[in-house]
Amino acid sequence: xxxxxxxxxxxxxxxxxxxxxxxxxxxxxxxxxxxxxxxxxxxxxxxxxxxxxxxxxxxxxxxxxxxxxxxxxxxxxxxxxxxxxxxxxxxxxxxxxxxxxxxxxxxxxxxxxxxxxxxxxxxxxxxxxxxxxxxxxxxxxxxxxxxxxxxxxxxxxxxxxxxxxxxxxxxxxxxxxxxxxxxxxxxxxxxxxxxxxxxxxxxxxxxxxxxxxxxxxxxxxxxxxxxxxxxx
Ligand SMILES: NC(=O)c1ccc[n+]([C@@H]2O[C@H](COP(=O)([O-])OP(=O)(O)OC[C@H]3O[C@@H](n4cnc5c(N)ncnc54)[C@H](OP(=O)(O)O)[C@@H]3O)[C@@H](O)[C@H]2O)c1
Numbered sequence: 345x346x347x348x349x350x351x352x353x354x355x356x357x358x359x360x361x362x363x364x365x366x367x368x369x370x371x372x373x374x375x376x377x378x379x380x381x382x383x384x385x386x387x388x389x390x391x392x393x394x395x396x397x398x399x400x401x402x403x404x405x406x407x408x409x410x411x412x413x414x415x416x417x418x419x420x421x422x423x424x425x426x427x428x429x430x431x432x433x434x435x436x437x438x439x440x441x442x443x444x445x446x447x448x449x450x451x452x453x454x455x456x457x458x459x460x461x462x463x464x465x466x467x468x469x470x471x472x473x474x475x476x477x478x479x480x481x482x483x484x485x486x487x488x489x490x491x492x493x494x495x496x497x498x499x500x501x502x503x504x505x506x507x508x509x510x511x512x513x514x515x516x517x518x519x520x521x522x523x524x525x526x527x528x529x530x531x532x533x534x535x536x537x538x539x540x541x542x543x544x545x546x547x548x549x550x551x552x553x554x555x556x557x558x559x560x561x562x563x564x565x566x567x568x569x570x571x572x573x574x575x576x
Contacts, residue, residue: 345553346371348393350379350408354484355399355422358546366550376404382411390417395553402426402487406433413437413444420553421446422545424491434562443556447565448491450548454522455569457537461496461524462503464535468526469504473533480513480521488512492522 345368349356352375360370371392378384385408390396395418398408402425409426412419413436421444426433430446437444449455468475477500479493489497489510500508520539525532539545548565555568 345369345394345557346392347553348389348396349373350385350396350398350412351375351400351404351423353399355542355545356397358542359397359399359549362543362546362550363553366554368550376400379404379408382407385411385415385417387415390415394418394557395420397422397549397553399423399549409433409444410436413442414440416440416442418443418553418556419445420549420556422448422450422549424448425487427491427494437562441560443560444562445552445556445565445568446562447548447552448495449520449545450552450565451537451539451544452548452569453539453544454492454537455566457522457524457535458495458499458566460535461499464524464526464533465500465503468533469500469506471528473526473528475500475504475506475524475526476509476511477525478511478513478521478523480515480518480523482517482519483514485514488514490520490522492520496522496524 347363347368347370352373363370374384398419398421400423405423405426406429477493477496479490489512493510497508519541522537524535552565552568
């Protein structure tokens with residue numbers, strides 16, 4: 345595939361490396377200077393890529409996605425912090441005939457962590473355990489809590505009817521750690537996901553791009569994974 349990347353940051357660089365290692369051609373990489381308000385996403389540029397990765401910032405993602413969706417592009421978006429605008433973005437992709445896979449976290453390990461969180465909330469919630477989540481990321485991460493932490497919070501609330509207290513730490517170079525804790529006066533149980541690098545996110549994003557070839561519509565990464573597991 346010919347790959348375009350919007351966002352020349354840490355994830356953009358990691359995706360370029362993983363895509364190249366899987367035999368894809370990185371055709372272009374668009375930075376913020378050439379793309380104010382999504383203006384750099386021209387038809388001529390999009391014609392040079394089969395799939396576009398959008399890993400920028402919460403402030404830029406929605407304009408980029410609407411520009412991409414309106415032109416019928418095939419897109420993998422991992423930018424976090426824009427989920428309230430998903431209906432608007434979905435409409436742009438449906439009307440433009442494009443394809444979008446989005447996820448706050450493209451790590452397969454994190455998706456399994458969500459499954460464990462669901463099961464744990466079902467077990468420990470009714471047993472009277474208190475629960476909280478601590479998430480830690482590098483100092484450059486702009487949104488807090490992380491999209492992954494918010495997803496665990498939603499899962500917990502759906503399963504128990506209670507809000508999950510979440511604490512965010514931003515420091516140094518931590519790629520991403522999520523620690524879900526259940527505690528009672530007698531004991532404590534922790535479920536931890538610790539990313540070792542950004543490579544796992546990039547690998548999941550490139551896998552998603554390969555999976556959506558030839559499709560249209562809007563998908564969440566978990567939908568594609570579920571399909572792959574059930575179809576196996
Ligand atoms: N879904 C996942 O698995 C996953 C994993 C890791 C990170 N993320 C998310 O992915 C996003 C990027 O993370 P990162 O670590 O790569 O951040 P980063 O290192 O700060 O990179 C973001 C890049 O996007 C650029 N940018 C901002 N607005 C832009 C625009 N309108 N057009 C083109 N480029 C633009 C920035 O340029 P300037 O510096 O010039 O503004 C920067 O180079 C964040 O939202 C992060 O939370 C998701």
